Amino acid sequence: xxxxxxxxxxNKRREDVRFLTGKGRYTDDINIHGQAYAYFLRSDVAHGTIxxxxxxxxxxxxGVVGILxxxxxxxxxxxxxxxxxxDRFGEVMQEPAHPVLAQGKVRHVGDxxxxxxxxxxxxxxxxxxxxxxxxxxxxxxxxMKEALKDGATKVxxxxxxxxxxxxxxxxxxxxxxxxxxKGADHVTTLExxxxxxxxxxxxxxxxxxxxxxxxxxxxxxxxxxxxxxxxLLMGAFVLGIPEHKLRVVAPDVGGGFGTKIFHYAEExxxxxxxxxxxRPVKWTASRSEAFxxxxxxxxxxxxxxxxxxxxxxxxxxxxxxxxxxxxxLSTFAPSVPTWLHGTLMAGNYKTPLIYVNVKAVFTNTVPxxxxxxxxxxxxxxxxxxVIDKAAREMGMDPxxxxxxxxxxxxxxxTPVAVEYDTGDYHAxxxxxxxIIDRKGFAARRAESEKNGxxxxxGINCYIEACGIAPSNLxxxxxARAGLYESATVRVNATGGVVVMTGxxxxxxxxxxxxxxxxxEMIGIDPSxxxxxxxxxxxxxxxxxxxxxxxxxxGGSAMVKAAEKVINKAKKIAAHLMEASExxxxxxxxxxxxxxxxxSVAWGDVTLAAYVPHNYPLEEIEPGLEETAFYDPANxxxxxxxxxxxxxxxxxxxxxxxxxxxxADDFGNIVNPMIVDGQVHGGLAQGxxxxxxxxxxxxxxxxxxxxxxxxxxxxxxxxxxxxxxDHSCQTPCTHNPLGVKGCGEAGAIGSPPSxxxxxxDALQSAGHKDVYHIDMPLTPSRVWSAMNGG
Amino acid sequence: xxxxxxxxxxxxxxxxxxxRTLLSAFLRxxxxxxxxxxxxxxxxxxxxxxxxxxxxxxxxTMLAGEADGADVTTxxxxxxxxxxxxxxxxxxxxxxxLQCGFCTPGMVMSAASLLKDNPKPSEGEIxxxxxxxxxxxxxxxNIVKAIMAASGQDVSAIAAE
Numbered sequence: 001x002x003x004x005x006x007x008x009x010x011n012k013r014r015e016d017v018r019f020l021t022g023k024g025r026y027t028d029d030i031n032i033h034g035q036a037y038a039y040f041l042r043s044d045v046a047h048g049t050i051x052x053x054x055x056x057x058x059x060x061x062x063g064v065v066g067i068l069x070x071x072x073x074x075x076x077x078x079x080x081x082x083x084x085x086x087d088r089f090g091e092v093m094q095e096p097a098h099p100v101l102a103q104g105k106v107r108h109v110g111d112x113x114x115x116x117x118x119x120x121x122x123x124x125x126x127x128x129x130x131x132x133x134x135x136x137x138x139x140x141x142x143x144m145k146e147a148l149k150d151g152a153t154k155v156x157x158x159x160x161x162x163x164x165x166x167x168x169x170x171x172x173x174x175x176x177x178x179x180x181x182k183g184a185d186h187v188t189t190l191e192x193x194x195x196x197x198x199x200x201x202x203x204x205x206x207x208x209x210x211x212x213x214x215x216x217x218x219x220x221x222x223x224x225x226x227x228x229x230x231x232l233l234m235g236a237f238v239l240g241i242p243e244h245k246l247r248v249v250a251p252d253v254g255g256g257f258g259t260k261i262f263h264y265a266e267e268x269x270x271x272x273x274x275x276x277x278x279r280p281v282k283w284t285a286s287r288s289e290a291f292x293x294x295x296x297x298x299x300x301x302x303x304x305x306x307x308x309x310x311x312x313x314x315x316x317x318x319x320x321x322x323x324x325x326x327x328x329l330s331t332f333a334p335s336v337p338t339w340l341h342g343t344l345m346a347g348n349y350k351t352p353l354i355y356v357n358v359k360a361v362f363t364n365t366v367p368x369x370x371x372x373x374x375x376x377x378x379x380x381x382x383x384x385x386v387i388d389k390a391a392r393e394m395g396m397d398p399x400x401x402x403x404x405x406x407x408x409x410x411x412x413x414t415p416v417a418v419e420y421d422t423g424d425y426h427a428x429x430x431x432x433x434x435i436i437d438r439k440g441f442a443a444r445r446a447e448s449e450k451n452g453x454x455x456x457x458g459i460n461c462y463i464e465a466c467g468i469a470p471s472n473l474x475x476x477x478x479a480r481a482g483l484y485e486s487a488t489v490r491v492n493a494t495g496g497v498v499v500m501t502g503x504x505x506x507x508x509x510x511x512x513x514x515x516x517x518x519x520e521m522i523g524i525d526p527s528x529x530x531x532x533x534x535x536x537x538x539x540x541x542x543x544x545x546x547x548x549x550x551x552x553x554g555g556s557a558m559v560k561a562a563e564k565v566i567n568k569a570k571k572i573a574a575h576l577m578e579a580s581e582x583x584x585x586x587x588x589x590x591x592x593x594x595x596x597x598x599s600v601a602w603g604d605v606t607l608a609a610y611v612p613h614n615y616p617l618e619e620i621e622p623g624l625e626e627t628a629f630y631d632p633a634n635x636x637x638x639x640x641x642x643x644x645x646x647x648x649x650x651x652x653x654x655x656x657x658x659x660x661x662x663a664d665d666f667g668n669i670v671n672p673m674i675v676d677g678q679v680h681g682g683l684a685q686g687x688x689x690x691x692x693x694x695x696x697x698x699x700x701x702x703x704x705x706x707x708x709x710x711x712x713x714x715x716x717x718x719x720x721x722x723x724x725d726h727s728c729q730t731p732c733t734h735n736p737l738g739v740k741g742c743g744e745a746g747a748i749g750s751p752p753s754x755x756x757x758x759x760d761a762l763q764s765a766g767h768k769d770v771y772h773i774d775m776p777l778t779p780s781r782v783w784s785a786m787n788g789g
Numbered sequence: 790x791x792x793x794x795x796x797x798x799x800x801x802x803x804x805x806x807x808x809r810t811l812l813s814a815f816l817r818x819x820x821x822x823x824x825x826x827x828x829x830x831x832x833x834x835x836x837x838x839x840x841x842x843x844x845x846x847x848x849x850t851m852l853a854g855e856a857d858g859a860d861v862t863t864x865x866x867x868x869x870x871x872x873x874x875x876x877x878x879x880x881x882x883x884x885x886x887l888q889c890g891f892c893t894p895g896m897v898m899s900a901a902s903l904l905k906d907n908p909k910p911s912e913g914e915i916x917x918x919x920x921x922x923x924x925x926x927x928x929x930x931n932i933v934k935a936i937m938a939a940s941g942q943d944v945s946a947i948a949a950e
Contacts (some may be wrong), residue, residue, distance in 0.1 A: 012882050020878040020897065022824015022864035029823035182914025202828045202836060202891040202925050254891030255824070255925050287829035507889030507926045601904070677885045677931060684928030708833035708923070716919035716929040721912070721947055746928070 001334060004527065006520030007737075010673035013512040015505075023251045027206035027223050028284050035208070036065045037282035038270060039124035041114040042132055043106035043290065046140035046364040046701020047153070050104060050133070052395050053114055058130040063123030066563070067131070068115040068269070070103035076272065078267055080237040080473060081329035082229075084478040085338050085360070087167030093360070095164075096156040098328040100238065100265045100272070106135060107155055108364050109703050110292025115269050117277055121284075140364040140701030145303060145757040146320040147361050153361040155327055164325050164334065164360035169342040170416060177355035184307035188390035193774045194378045194763070196299035196324065196695040198711060199371045201506075204285040205294065209270035213278065217245050220271045223248040225260045225504050225606065229481070231536050233263040233331065236338070239272055243536075246271075250534045250741050257685070257757045260292045260506070261546050262331035291706045296695055297371020299324035304382045306351075314405045316353040317345060319382065323360045326367035333369045334360060339477050340375030340438020340465070346414035347383045348425045348639055349405040364701040370546065372747040376464040379593045383433035384460035384752035385566040388759070389771045398459055398756070404430060407660045411733075414754055418465060419705020420637045422730040423665060425461060431663040432459070432641040444658075444762065454648040454657070456761025458642065462749035467552030467636035467732070468740035484631040485542040485549065487558040489565050491624035493610035495603035497529045499561075502542010503554030503630070505705035506532050508678070508743065509548060512669040517555060517737065521562050522602060523588040540627055548741025552636050552672060559736045560628035572605050575616045636732045636740040640664035644753035653783030655691055655758055661723040662749065667731045667740035675742045679724045682746020688714035689747075690754035694776050700725035712776070751775060762786060793857045798866030806853045808859070812846075813837045815853035816863060824864035824894045828923070835922030838895040838902075844903035847921070865896035867901065872874065877901055877939040886935035888926035895922050900936045904907045909940050 004011055018024050023670060055067040079098040086092050102111050114131050118124035141147040141155055147162040181187055208221040218241055224230050227248040235241040235247075253260060266283050273281045281389055295776060300323050309315040323337035342356035368744040373380075406425040413419045441457050448455035468474075471482035474703065488500040497518055515529035532538055542554065566586055574581040574592035583594045589602040606617055611623040645659040662679055670677050692712035696704040705711040731738030758777050762770045762785060773785045783789070797820060801808040804819040814911060816822045816839070825848055828836035837848040840862040869875050877900050889895040896919070897929060903918045910918065915933050924932060938944045 013885065013887075015890070016882040016887055017874065019887055019893050020864075020874060020881055021868050022822065022894055024824070024890050026823075026826070026891065029817075122809070181836065200925055202834060202889065203826070204828065252830075252890065255889040287834070466885075480821050509888070657858070677927060679890060680928035680930040681888065681926045682928070687924070693909065707831045708829050709831050713833075713923050713925070714929075715916075715923065717913075717916035718935060719929055721933070722928065722930055 001497065004525060007333050007670050009516060010671055011512055011526060015509065015511045026203055026252045026254055027208060027221050030208055030221050030251070032208065032210055034279040035282050036277065037121040037124050038116045038273065038281050038283040039116045039121060039128050040112040040266065041116065041128040041173035043102065043109060043111040045106065045135060045137050046109050047138040048106050049136040049138060050102060050113070050135055052105060052134045052525055054111050054132040055114065058127040061130060062585050064121035064127045064587055064761055065117045065119065065279060066273065068101065068276070069113065070099055070101040070271060071355045073100040074103065076100060077238040077240070077411060079263060079268065080233050082233065082480050083335040084480065085165050085167055085334040086478060087165040090173045092166035093334055094159045095329060096159055100268045108366050109701060110366060110730055111327065112265055115273060116280055117273055117356040120666055132534060132597060136618065142362060142363055142365065142699055144324055144361040147363050148359065155364055162362040164362055167358045169356045173353055173355050173415065177316045177318050177353045178352050179542055180713055181305055181307040181318055185310040186308045186314050186394060188306045188386055189303065190386045190389055190772055191303045192382060192385060192772060194298045194300040194302065194381055195775055196368065197297045197689055197693050198291055198695050199257040199259035199294060199297055200713060201255030201257055201260065204209050204262065204287055204290045205264065205266065206278060206284045207267045207270040208282045211275040212281040216370035217247065218271055218275065219247045219249065220267055221249045221251065221549045222267050223260055223776050225253065225256040225506060227504065227534060227536050227543050228502060228542050230263050230267060234268050234271065238268045247537045250504055256506045257372045258297065258374055258546060261544070262295050266481040271513060276383050288707055291711065292366055292703055295330040295367050295369035296326065297368065298378060300378045302382050304386045306386045306390055308390060308394070312394050312401050312404055313353040314349055315557050317351050319345060319356050323358055324365065324368050325360050325362055325506055327362065327674045328367050330367040330369035333367060335479070335622045336370050338373040341379050343416050343418045343464060344376050344379035344463065344473060345383060346416050347380065348463050350750065352415060354417070354561050363695055372682065373744040376744065377748045377751060380462040380748050381752050385755060385772060388460070390757045392771065399429065417492050419547055421634055421733040423637060423639050424730050425639060425727040428639065428663045428665050429641040430726050431590060431725055432643055432661060435661045435663060435725055436643045436659065449645050454650055454761040454765045456646050456648065456757040456759065456764065458644045458753045458756025460752040460756055461639065461641050462745065463639040463746050464744060465635035466638055467632050467735065468547035468549045468742070469635060470633060470694065471631050481543065482631070484629050485557045486542045486627065486629045487554065487561045488540050488625065488627040489558065489561040491565055491606050492710065493607050495528065498532060499529065500532045500539040501554050501557055502539055502544065503550040504545040506545070508545065508550060509674045514555065514558060517558065517671050518562055521566065522586065524602060548743040551737065551739045552735055552741045553632050555737055555739065556735045557630035559629050560630050562627045564626035564628060565624055568620060569605050571616065571620055572608050574603065576600050576608060576614065583729050633734040636667065636735070638664060638666050638740040638742060638745050640745060640749060642749040642753045644757040646754065646757040646761055648758060648782060650765065650786065653751055653779035653786065655777050657687060657720050657754070657784060660720055662746065663728060664726045664742065664744045664745050665727050665728045665730055668724060668738040670739070675726060676724050678742045680722055682744060683722050683750045684714050684719050685747040686750025687719055687754060688713060690751045690775050690777060692718065692776050743759045758782060791854055793853050794862055795856050795859050796862060796863045808854060809851050810815055810853045812851040812853050812856050814849035816848060822863050826891055826894055828891065833923065834892070835895040835899060836892050838898040838922065840898060840902065843897055852916040864897060867897060877904070877926050877948035884931045884932045884935040886927065892922060892924045896924065896932055900939065903936070904940055909942060912937065
């Protein structure tokens with residue numbers, strides 16, 4: 001393993017030292033002199049009319065600094081939604097207001113009603129108990145199909161119904177898809193649930209608001225994946241603070257997985273309250289609060305139909321999905337079941353006709369938004385499950401059926417609007433078959449059966465669209481933001497490099513991997529490169545980290561800025577060596593003149609840039625610092641083939657993951673160790689969804705899984721060692737590093753592997769009517785499936 | 790308010806706490822030892838594990854007052870005397886056993902406690918022992934591998950980096 005190398009080296013992570021010694025600096029570790037503590041009083045009913053909120057007794061209690069209610073926020077804006085979807089009739093989605101604190105009604109358990117600010121958290125909490133809230137409870141709308149029925153209680157009285165939008169894609173294909181399905185030799189149909197999940201980064205959300213009355217500047221410290229996005233949304237749309245008077249800092253962040261992309265009410269409330277009470281205001285979520293206030297993920301109910309000819313060639317695909325939005329539209333919620341889901345329905349296959357219908361629905365539940373994969377896991381799950389069922393119905397090998405339909409020529413324009421630039425799906429499947437020793441499965445199954453267990457093998461493919469995203473395209477699709485990324489590369493006089501990036505690292509290891517790229521370009525040691533991120537005061541405007549975009553988009557911006565720096569440095573080197581600029585080459589940290597033995601070190605050139613005594617001042621400015629913005633030309637398309645082997649205990653229905661293998665194509669790779677780690681984590685989250693996790697509500701809208709006592713997080717003994725491989729590499733054709741992104745793959749590809757494997761195990765024991773079990777595959781559900789339940 | 794005194798990472802400390810103050814809060818708020826993290830409110834996640842008189846304890850399950858007179862070690866007290874990473878910490882870095890770092894202090898403290906009682910644990914023993922520590926980032930693969938490596942076991946046959 002190369003040590004402290006450039007691109008391709010598994011450099012150890014430099015950030016680890018602070019995390020391993022307790023010196024990380026997370027938002028909750030920040031304490032500002034004079035700070036007060038906030039506690040949010042939240043609704044304990046799912047739906048109700050607020051008759052009154054009496055804070056008089058609470059206000060008089062010990063330590064109380066101030067109490068804010070919805071009325072205090074009437075002059076500020078609504079929490080904005082960042083994406084406007086247009087429905088299949090050409091109408092824009094229904095978009096309700098989302099007040100910072102509830103006004104008039106509460107719409108989900110956890111909806112904040114009042115904010116108590118006190119000298120200590122305990123005092124704030126005690127005072128909150130003395131607030132008298134009078135709510136007339138209303139019927140709660142929980143089930144999506146019930147919510148769409150005529151006469152259903154409306155979550156928002158000013159909307160025409162609980163339907164946010166009815167989206168059809170590609171609408172022009174609707175009739176052709178219907179015809180193709182009608183005339184096909186075989187149609188496989190599957191109805192399934194992609195259950196609601198909670199992202200659960202281990203660090204709960206925290207916000208610290210600070211206001212400087214002397215300068216009229218506001219600062220928010222927050223647990224965010226994208227501080228500039230928060231500055232934009234909160235400053236421009238909620239609080240009316242211009243960017244130059246608002247700083248947002250996201251220091252070390254303890255995991256995100258999507259749920260820390262969004263702008264949350266507590267961020268605006270703490271920033272607003274700091275100015276109102278004249279004190280810094282800190283709020284730290286408890287885990288119970290996180291369960292009822294972090295945006296949730298998934299929650300789709302789908303019917304999918306796959307039409308084939310008699311040989312198993314895919315002819316058409318039709319899907320009908322209900323997608324839960326929860327009570328309000330979270331930042332990117334409308335885009336998840338539409339443009340991040342419908343566009344992926346082709347999968348790895350050349351299905352010529354596809355129609356996707358999505359009805360997004362308001363309910364009295366916590367808002368739903370992007371969670372690791374966001375739309376793509378939902379697309380992959382339904383597609384790979386229906387193909388597995390089709391293989392059984394057609395009597396075909398599931399791998400052969402997939403291979404028969406693989407896209408093999410690139411670029412490939414899918415019938416769902418995206419163009420795959422490159423890929424090799426046979427290669428990843430070949431690699432997977434090699435890793436898993438498929439031929440040995442029969443013997444392993446026999447061994448399991450000898451021990452009274454059923455054994456199943458599940459295989460599937462996935463593709464995702466990452467490196468989000470071309471701004472002009474997403475603008476047409478309803479995004480209210482651009483999705484470029486930025487970087488400033490600052491070279492100091494003595495040759496060290498500081499990269500200020502709009503990307504944000506919250507576990508991905510940017511502080512280690514980004515310097516490897518710069519080190520490779522210049523030929524210096526990575527330790528000479530420092531990464532600055534997470535503070536709007538010292539990084540250029542960027543859109544942050546999600547959708548596996550950090551390296552593909554943020555890394556590309558960094559490369560562009562570094563190229564500008566190097567081009568300027570070459571001009572300086574040419575001057576110093578009295579050579580022509582076109583003859584200058586940079587290698588191993590030195591500039592040379594082609595065809596000569598002339599050479600000048602990197603550090604001599606950087607010094608000349610800042611001490612310009614012998615310098616072409618009439619041609620170029622002193623200094624060595626450049627900024628670049630990179631807007632991607634296309635998405636990137638990581639893809640792969642996954643496999644899971646399970647044992648099922650027929651007595652109890654308990655599923656054990658025996659083996660899990662992933663063969664991914666991420667294009668070029670900067671740090672293989674970090675890439676492996678990203679895949680491992682994604683796999684555990686996908687296995688968690690498949691076997692354990694379920695965010696459950698009762699019919700009254702009470703959150704049943706509101707803590708780690710009720711929501712089953714994957715633990716170390718729920719998962720095996722994983723076999724991961726990323727040796728199949730078809731480099732992305734449209735970004736400078738040829739990288740595709742790896743952050744979400746594991747979570748996207750693994751749920752169907754597990755379910756396919758369990759169904760295979762049950763089928764092997766003669767349960768021929770079991771084609772599907774809804775996740776999570778708890779012992780109860782698996783046992784019921786085996787016993788006619 | 791009650792006065793409590795204890796030894797934390799080899800230093801004598803004291804403070805005035807309410808009866809309801811948790812050890813985790815005392816460490817974080819009073820002593821500013823913010824390496825001990827709080828990730829849940831039901832004593833499930835294990836991010837707050839410290840050693841109290843040599844035993845691994847979730848610091849959110851213990852009142853500061855209960856630790857009066859105790860010898861407490863936190864993540865800040867785990868490095869070698871020269872400031873370098875100890876064997877477990879170094880194994881976590883070598884084998885990429887952490888990503889966001891939030892669960893990491895608890896993982897390291899639990900691992901140290903396990904290896905004290907069981908110097909060469911099997912994979913299964915490690916996974917079972919970590920039942921009380923949740924990590925959302927790593928999928929546990931590299932944590933288990935790091936603990937095996939820290940105990941001197943050859944992990945070269947285990948897949949991946």
